[in-house]
Amino acid sequence: MITGKRIHLRAIEYEDLPRMVEWRNNPEIYNYFFEHEPTSLAMQTRWFEKYMSCQDEKLWIIEDTAAHSPIGTIGLVNIDWRNRKAEFGRFFLGNYRHCGYGSEAESLILRYFFDYMNMNRLQGFVFSDNTHVLNLHEGFGFIHEGRFNQYIYREGGYVDIVCIAILREHYLSEKTQKIISQYI
Numbered sequence: 001m002i003t004g005k006r007i008h009l010r011a012i013e014y015e016d017l018p019r020m021v022e023w024r025n026n027p028e029i030y031n032y033f034f035e036h037e038p039t040s041l042a043m044q045t046r047w048f049e050k051y052m053s054c055q056d057e058k059l060w061i062i063e064d065t066a067a068h069s070p071i072g073t074i075g076l077v078n079i080d081w082r083n084r085k086a087e088f089g090r091f092f093l094g095n096y097r098h099c100g101y102g103s104e105a106e107s108l109i110l111r112y113f114f115d116y117m118n119m120n121r122l123q124g125f126v127f128s129d130n131t132h133v134l135n136l137h138e139g140f141g142f143i144h145e146g147r148f149n150q151y152i153y154r155e156g157g158y159v160d161i162v163c164i165a166i167l168r169e170h171y172l173s174e175k176t177q178k179i180i181s182q183y184i
Contacts, residue, residue: 002060002112004104004183009060009074009112012051016061017044019070019094029092032127034152056080059090062105070094074105076113076122086113088124088137102136107183110140114171121167127152128160140179141170 002009012020021044023029030036051057059075072093079086088109093101113119126133128147142164150158170176 002108003065004108006065007062007071007101007104007108008065009105009108010063012048012059012061012073014045014048016070017041017048020044020073023072023092023094026094029094031154032092032130032133034125062093062101064101071101072105074109076109083121084119085121085123086119088122091133102133103139103179104183106136106140107180110166110171110176111180111184114168119168121165123163123165125161125163127154128162134162134164137164137166140166141173141176142166143170 018041021039021041024033024039024044051059056079057075057077058079059073061070062072062074063070073090075088075090076086077089091102091105093099093105110122113122123145124137124142125148126137128134143166144162145165146163148161148163151161152159166176
């Protein structure tokens with residue numbers, strides 16, 4: 001378990017799958033997925049069984065420590081152990097957005113990624129209109145590396161994607177360490 005002040009990150013269990021189906025079928029959440037189709041419990045179970053044998057992903061349930069209640073998911077995908085990099089992904093909060101839980105979850109992931117896994121580069125891909133998430137990442141030292149124009153078709157039109165990344169040297173900066181220390 002990865003523990004912060006108000007939340008912890010724990011392994012996903014079979015018991016979490018119904019809640020994950022509910023989250024994944026929520027329009028406020030799936031609107032920021034790159035792909036979406038309605039998800040059933042059977043589909044989520046097949047995904048989970050495949051995930052359990054995967055070596056290039058780490059996913060966690062974000063849980064409110066006081067309430068012992070799952071509030072979202074967060075993960076590292078496409079882990080490249082040789083080149084010491086990965087993508088930040090599968091990050092969403094159910095009904096707990098804009099409460100500071102996202103910042104705490106991100107600080108826990110960054111600490112785990114750089115300190116425990118000893119990695120060098122974490123990148124992510126964010127919808128250009130998702131300014132809240134872009135601002136969250138920028139606050140931790142992520143930089144914009146590029147933009148993919150009209151990359152995803154969503155709600156009748158194409159949306160741009162912003163490529164962001166943080167390197168170990170940015171993670172180790174005094175500014176980022178000060179932000180992370182607020183949550184640990």
